[in-house]
Amino acid sequence: MNIDNTKAQMRKGILELCILATIHKEDQYASEILKALKASELLVVEGTLYPLLTRLKNESLLEYRWEESTSGPPRKYYSITPEGKTFLKELQTAWDTLHQAVQKITQ
């Protein structure tokens, strides 16, 4: 059993939850989201984020607006939609259950 493989599998599953949660706190653009995720070692490569963001947006869980930046071209700011909030809540519950289950089993 490849441990990295397992770790990757675990990360994949909770990435969506973390992205939504980060954006739920405050509207952010991609680099800020990356900073948050990388700080908590959830992302190994940054590229992973972009297809996810696009898909979440296509599923209308997220939306974005362009905002002028002082240091360069305009930035894409992502915010969560009401559907996104519901979805996030469900994911959160699922995660809590999972978390408890794992703790219960591994302790």
Place this chain on the structure above:
Amino acid sequence: MNKTVNINLAGRFFHIDETAYRTLEAYLKKLKKAFSQTEGSSEIIEDIEARMAELFEERKANAQAVISQKDVDEVIAILGEPVDFQEAEESSDPQSTVKKKLFRDPDDRYIGGVAAGLGHYFGFEIFWIRLIWLFLVLFSGGTFLFLYIIFWILLPAAHTTTEKLQMKGEPVNISTIEKKIKEEFEEVSQKVKDVDFKKGSETLKKKSRSTVDGLGKVLSGLLKFAGLFIGVLLIILGFNLLAGLFIGLLGALLLGWTLGPFLMLQSLISTMIPIWGLFLLAFIIALVPALFIFGLGLKLVRPRKSIFSPVFVWSSVLIWFASILVLSGVGFNQVRKNRVESSITEATSLPLQVSDTLRLQLHSNTQDYERIVDWGNPFELYENEAGDRVFLSEDWRLVIQPTTASEAELSTHFSSRGEDIAQAKENAQDILFEPIVEDSRILFPSHWVRQEGTTFHDRDLRTYLKLPEGQKVFIHAKLSDYMSWETPHDENLTRRELAGHLYEMTADGLKCLDCPPGTTTREFHYRSSKNGTEIRIRKQ
């Protein structure tokens, strides 16, 4: 010296080294290709380009600085190769249905994991696939055995997580990860339990590697197969036993509760325990081993699953032993209650004139009763109009003997069994048998009577009619069933043939007065019931 290229990346202007530019271009092309099938691919590429521009900007010392090969390599390393993040996206998409692939399952196998793989692929319970496969192998004359080997060779085993998930057709999401973690944990804990067994198989494996690699595996596969086979046989056996028992119990309850056998047994067995309780005990005594045979079979077929909880096993064993104890107690008690045989005799002297011919007749005492249960003599239960229930039995015998006394005597001999003589005597009195004497006529009842609720003991009922010499007696033909062979007489008659003739009593026994000539043998049969010896006297 290197050429530089000017590029516009997401609205920003960069000088870039030519070799670095080629790397960047190749990378972006790879990205485009990777996302060509994905919805909103251009947007993804644009976003990634914007991020790259941002990263390059951070690396640039000043506005005129040139992006080097090193910068590009670093940025690509941060963003990752398309394969790294594309797979994550694909499998994390809950809407994409993962196409199932046929693999062999190395985690759940007896021989090659073919059946498990097929089970995953077709979505059947693996147990049934195995069972079907086993039957096909057994009854196809080797065709399916050959087919199995082909499958074994051609199908790849699912080793990686992706392959395993593909095999089961499960998407990767939170719930599947949860499931996987639980499974993994259970497997680990199982391994901890089987640690000794593991050690054994480990050394076995090493040995086989040093000799013929894989031979051990085949051998253990065959052993597992044998185990599976025996397991299936045990399951079939156990199932049949259980089914038989339950059908038997159901039948016993349905039939027995109505009236017949329970009542019969209740009158036969002297115990405080109701008869259905005894049935239940007997049922448990048979049930527990049947259950264990079934469980053992299941365990052999599915070794990983625990069949019964330890609490269940121990309590079953306990209940089993308790049942045996109680039932054997009842048995011992039964023997004890029937230890001694004793008898009582009720005698009446009959004031008869020798000149009178005594007529022996039968009267049926079943007229007042209706037979409601017939479980064979002496367990025929009758009920009269008032609703009183009695057991009636025809099982009695009439013995006619000579006596030296001047008066005729009729005595009835009841014998029964009991714990002691007093009890046996008491038990003997449960029976009612009263011949009616009217002038020169004796009416024998066809049945003796035992009240319902009295316990049946092995009984013997005999009526002795002792007649002085010269007394004439006519035995009515209806009495033929009840005549005893112990009656001495001068004809060559069977005990039944004794009835229907007129006799005169002599010192040696009955002398037939109306038997057709020629049949006479003048042989007197006599058997002394007191010392058990038989004396035959032949008269010329």
